[in-house]
Amino acid sequence: MSLKTLAFRSIDLLAPVTPFSLTRNMIGNPLFLPFYHVVSDHDLPHIKHLYRVKSKRDFSADLEFFLKHYTPIGPDDLLEAVNKDLVLPPNAFLVTIDDGFTECEQVIAPLLKQKGLPAVFFLNTGFLNNADISYRNKASILHDRILKNPPSPGTKNEIHRILDSAKVAQSPLEQRLHQVSYQDRAILELIADALDTSFSEYLADKKPYMTDDQVRGLLKDGFHIGAHSVDHPLYSRLTLEDQFQQTRESMQETARRFDLNYRFFAHPFMDNGISADYFDTLVDNNEINLMFGTSGLMADPCPINFQRVFMERSADRNARAEINEEMLKTLARRLSDQNTVTRSKAVIDSDN
Numbered sequence: 108m109s110l111k112t113l114a115f116r117s118i119d120l121l122a123p124v125t126p127f128s129l130t131r132n133m134i135g136n137p138l139f140l141p142f143y144h145v146v147s148d149h150d151l152p153h154i155k156h157l158y159r160v161k162s163k164r165d166f167s168a169d170l171e172f173f174l175k176h177y178t179p180i181g182p183d184d185l186l187e188a189v190n191k192d193l194v195l196p197p198n199a200f201l202v203t204i205d206d207g208f209t210e211c212e213q214v215i216a217p218l219l220k221q222k223g224l225p226a227v228f229f230l231n232t233g234f235l236n237n238a239d240i241s242y243r244n245k246a247s248i249l250h251d252r253i254l255k256n257p258p259s260p261g262t263k264n265e266i267h268r269i270l271d272s273a274k275v276a277q278s279p280l281e282q283r284l285h286q287v288s289y290q291d292r293a294i295l296e297l298i299a300d301a302l303d304t305s306f307s308e309y310l311a312d313k314k315p316y317m318t319d320d321q322v323r324g325l326l327k328d329g330f331h332i333g334a335h336s337v338d339h340p341l342y343s344r345l346t347l348e349d350q351f352q353q354t355r356e357s358m359q360e361t362a363r364r365f366d367l368n369y370r371f372f373a374h375p376f377m378d379n380g381i382s383a384d385y386f387d388t389l390v391d392n393n394e395i396n397l398m399f400g401t402s403g404l405m406a407d408p409c410p411i412n413f414q415r416v417f418m419e420r421s422a423d424r425n426a427r428a429e430i431n432e433e434m435l436k437t438l439a440r441r442l443s444d445q446n447t448v449t450r451s452k453a454v455i456d457s458d459n
């Protein structure tokens with residue numbers, strides 16, 4: 108067994124008993140960028156089967172924890188540090204929120220304001236004003252529908268046949284819904300029809316995303332916004348051309364619509380598998396000021412791309428436990444010199 112494997116296997120045992128400040132000092136007090144999607148005390152069918160929905164109380168406790176152990180910075184501080192090659196204060200942190208759900212303006216922003224904390228909210232331009240909803244959220248809605256109102260055996264068979272047509276791997280029905288890819292997302296509409304469910308009715312009724320006016324309210328309160336692609340595809344499965352199209356269209360539309368004098372972008376899902384060519388081109392053209400991924404505390408070879416820590420992974424862990432685990436993983440990766448994201452050259456696929 109390698110040292111790294113041994114270290115990773117020990118993390119579950121070590122995380123609860125390792126003093127937080129000790130681990131943080133060991134990794135050198137790096138910039139900490141937590142990211143969230145939603146905070147709510149209500150039932151959210153479009154999210155609850157994807158990741159943990161933190162309550163207001165739990166999110167407030169996270170913010171208290173950050174304020175106690177970290178130094179808040181704004182995205183302008185990060186941008187200045189990048190542009191002027193400055194060193195950020197030790198244990199700097201900046202909260203970021205992805206996907207542009209209505210709770211950003213209704214719940215998260217008021218709690219951040221109470222604590223005087225800056226934040227960046229990243230929006231999908233295809234979903235603003237509830238024009239549509241991400242295919243992953245559609246899967247969660249269908250999952251919820253099946254649990255709350257189990258379909259007849261005939262309807263279940265019909266849904267399995269639809270999933271078979273997209274070659275979705277065999278597993279229990281609810282799990283199969285979550286395996287539908289961005290490329291096959293149209294079949295979720297067929298499944299919704301089979302379940303007598305309508306996503307457009309869901310959007311009209313629940314209004315899960317922010318409106319332009321809500322986004323303008325965030326800006327008025329001093330928060331920053333950025334783009335998060337048009338309709339939330341997994342970039343590693345897109346061609347380089349489509350990656351650029353998603354990034355540029357959403358970035359330009361966000362900047363135009365909200366009259367921004369900066370360009371911030373967070374990659375949907377993760378930036379793993381995106382080529383070095385993509386990042387080099389965006390940096391060389393000076394198209395974006397700051398970009399973000401979701402690989403925890405890993406370092407990034409692109410000078411304007413920063414990795415963030417997912418704070419909604421576990422149903423029962425507080426911020427201290429989540430971050431401690433992430434820091435121990437970082438130490439384990441450093442043992443084998445693997446704590447920097449690696450990226451290959453672009454593969455030009457002639458079939459696309």
Ligand SMILES: [Zn+2]
Nearest residue numbers: 205206375376
């Ligand atoms: Zn997202």
